[in-house]
Amino acid sequence: MDNRLTQRLVGAAVIAALAVIFVPELLERSEPPPDERAVASQPQSPPQQSSAPPVLTIVRSPPQSPALDAVSAADRPSSAPEESVATAAEPTETAAEEAARPQLAQEAQEAQEAQEAQEAARAERREAERVAAARAREAERREAERVAAARAREAE
Numbered sequence: 001m002d003n004r005l006t007q008r009l010v011g012a013a014v015i016a017a018l019a020v021i022f023v024p025e026l027l028e029r030s031e032p033p034p035d036e037r038a039v040a041s042q043p044q045s046p047p048q049q050s051s052a053p054p055v056l057t058i059v060r061s062p063p064q065s066p067a068l069d070a071v072s073a074a075d076r077p078s079s080a081p082e083e084s085v086a087t088a089a090e091p092t093e094t095a096a097e098e099a100a101r102p103q104l105a106q107e108a109q110e111a112q113e114a115q116e117a118q119e120a121a122r123a124e125r126r127e128a129e130r131v132a133a134a135r136a137r138e139a140e141r142r143e144a145e146r147v148a149a150a151r152a153r154e155a156e
Helices: 002-029 034-044 066-075 095-155
Strands: 056-060 084-088
Antiparallel strands (some): 056 084
8 A cells, every 4th residue: 555655646746747847838838918919029120210200391492583593503513403302201110010010911811721711611511512412313313213123023
């Protein structure tokens, strides 16, 4: 009886040790909630220059008379006109948008795969129905032949 008790205690210790090793790994592999997933992705994204809204700057030269325009055109050494210059700062994406982009791509891919799986299941179902109908027709044909043969024997 002492031997069985020690075997049970050793077995319990081994199971506890395995649980200590594998349970944290299983918990780490499970996906975090969406809020934690977005927070975890933010440090990986490149730092943003500024989170200010995009700025549009338009510079225009004042209107000139045609006579002054001809004189100033002769005096100007550059051939580039200075009518208007427009610059716009590129809109910057927020860190949340950048973090959500891979998640959205993954969700779109999963939706596409699910749709393809549904289409494949429908095709399999149609094929199974077609095969079942063909088998039923074949069984009906054989039954009709058997009945016809039995009637022919009775008629003789």
